[in-house]
Amino acid sequence: MRRLALIDGEHYPPVTRWAIEKLGDVCCAVFLGGSEKIGPPEKLAEELGVRLYVDDDPMKALELALLENEVDEVVDLSDEPVVDYSARFRIASICLRNGVTYRGADFEFRPGELIRPKKPTISVLGLGKRVGKTAIGGFVARVLKERYRPVVVTMGRGGPERPELIDGEREELTPENLLKLAEMGKHAASDHYEDALVAGVTTIGCRRCGGGMAGFPFFHVVHEGIKLAEGLPHDIIIAEGSGATIPPVLADGYITVLSALQPRETVEGFFGPFRIGLADIAVITMADVEPRKAEEFRNFVRRVNPNADVHLVRFTPKPLGEVSGKRVALFTTSWKAIERAVGDIESLGAEVVFASGNLSKRPPLEGDLAELGRKAGVDAVLVELKAAAVDVVTRWALERGIKVIYLANEPVNVDGKDLRKAVLELARKVMGR
Structure with a gap:
């Protein structure tokens, strides 16, 4: 087990060295900041007895240390106020991206079990x-x-x-x-x-x-x-x-x-x-x-x-079927972009007579379908293949002899x-x- 220790200047160097020795198998350390109990951080390496990485941006120092050393886990021996919750999430993100466990006194983040596929x-x-x-x-x-x-x-x-x-x-x-x-x-x-x-x-x-x-x-x-x-x-x-x-x-x-x-x-x-x-x-x-x-x-x-x-x-929206000249009802999972979606569908020659963004909310969706049933007939139902698209919307339409046309969503820069x-x-x- 090769360990990288994260340290700060809020601990006296003898205390930090004591902790590193108790931890064992520490190949290097990264200085995260703080100067209350130390002199220049560059002198810490001699006092600690391990290779020390120092940078104005501690995250860059951590990235470099992980690149240059075969580290199995990063152990956090620092404390507030040098590192806060936000900083620790940044540290954890760097560690996990490098496939390395990150742990402290009362927490541990470790990468999941990953495999490398034999194909690209x-x-x-x-x-x-x-x-x-x-x-x-x-x-x-x-x-x-x-x-x-x-x-x-x-x-x-x-x-x-x-x-x-x-x-x-x-x-x-x-x-x-x-x-x-x-x-x-x-x-x-x-x-x-x-x-x-x-x-x-x-x-x-x-x-x-x-x-x-x-x-x-x-x-x-x-x-x-x-x-x-x-x-x-x-x-x-x-x-x-x-x-x-x-x-x-x-x-x-x-x-x-x-x-x-x-x-x-x-x-x-x-x-x-x-x-x-x-x-x-x-x-x-x-x-x-x-x-x-x-x-x-x-x-x-x-x-x-x-x-x-x-x-x-x-x-x-990209209908997977012809919609030109049809009166249609549109069902999606989002209300936020539904106005634009209606415009895109109508630009293809369809008339959108009903639209709902409740596809992922079953009780409101049932209410929308009941409302649609009371309106004048539609030629087709346009629906994303998500959430309740099949067991609710498709079933409802087929029981009434209404054509179902599924939608793809095409990203446009x-x-x-x-x-x-x-x-x-x-x-x-x-x-x-």
Whole structure:
């Protein structure tokens, strides 16, 4: 066990040395600040008897120490007021990103059990639920189909107990088929069904339960799903996270998705910087709804991860069927962007006579459907394949002989950049690793 000790200048050097000796196996230390009980921090190394890293920015010193030493765990021997809760979350984010345990007197953060897939892998992860992660995952799959043969491995709270393969390249996922699956007790709006439907690719659905503070799942069958994907004749794996929970894999490339509608503390505090720090590409969704906040998040991402390629996007609904000339009812999981979604649908020649953002809220959704039933007839129901899309909305429409058209959400850059091009470039690098 090789340990890195975090120390401060609020302890007398003999006390810090005593603690390091009791700890044992300390290969180096990082000075976090404070000067009440020491002279120049550079002289501490002699007094402590270990290599000491000092920088005006202690986080840079920690990054360098982890890079130059094979460290198994970082042990915090510092105290307030030198480090506060915010600083400790930043430290934990750096440690977990480097696959190192971080512990102190009464806490411990350790990385989850990760595997490195045998095939090139891109991980798509989110900073929370309803940030558009699955929409971005589906988009990535559609883009990669242009040059490669991707397979998507998803993880979800409604996923199957054993990895379930959906051949979206050949199987037709009709509303009737999905409703039959729901009646069999399956979560037919699970992410692997959605990706197979909107991207037309092979997907593997996996179950997970529980998510840690940094996003590692408690129980899951993702590793079994990855092994299944490795045995398929596909070129590249897309490992897709679930809510704020990240795929438990060591990927070759990472796409982190956050939303301009998220609370600042979720993005800028806690373990937001950990997920952002992983990103090769960072996608900020709903940038059209909260443009100023999206710009602020972009600046934060650039500070945390200067190497990330940041994209600001909005979502435009992409019906998987013809809507021109039809009177339609629109169902989504968000009220925030529904006005723009209605405009996008009507630009395709449809008339939106009813719209609801309650797809993930079943009691209000039932009320919306009852209201829709009292209105003049509609030709089709447009619905995202999420939440209660199948067992509630699809069932309601089919029982009344109303056509069901599912929706994909297409990310469109609002910053003049090209997310499609960025995804292809990341895939090129990943395939070459």
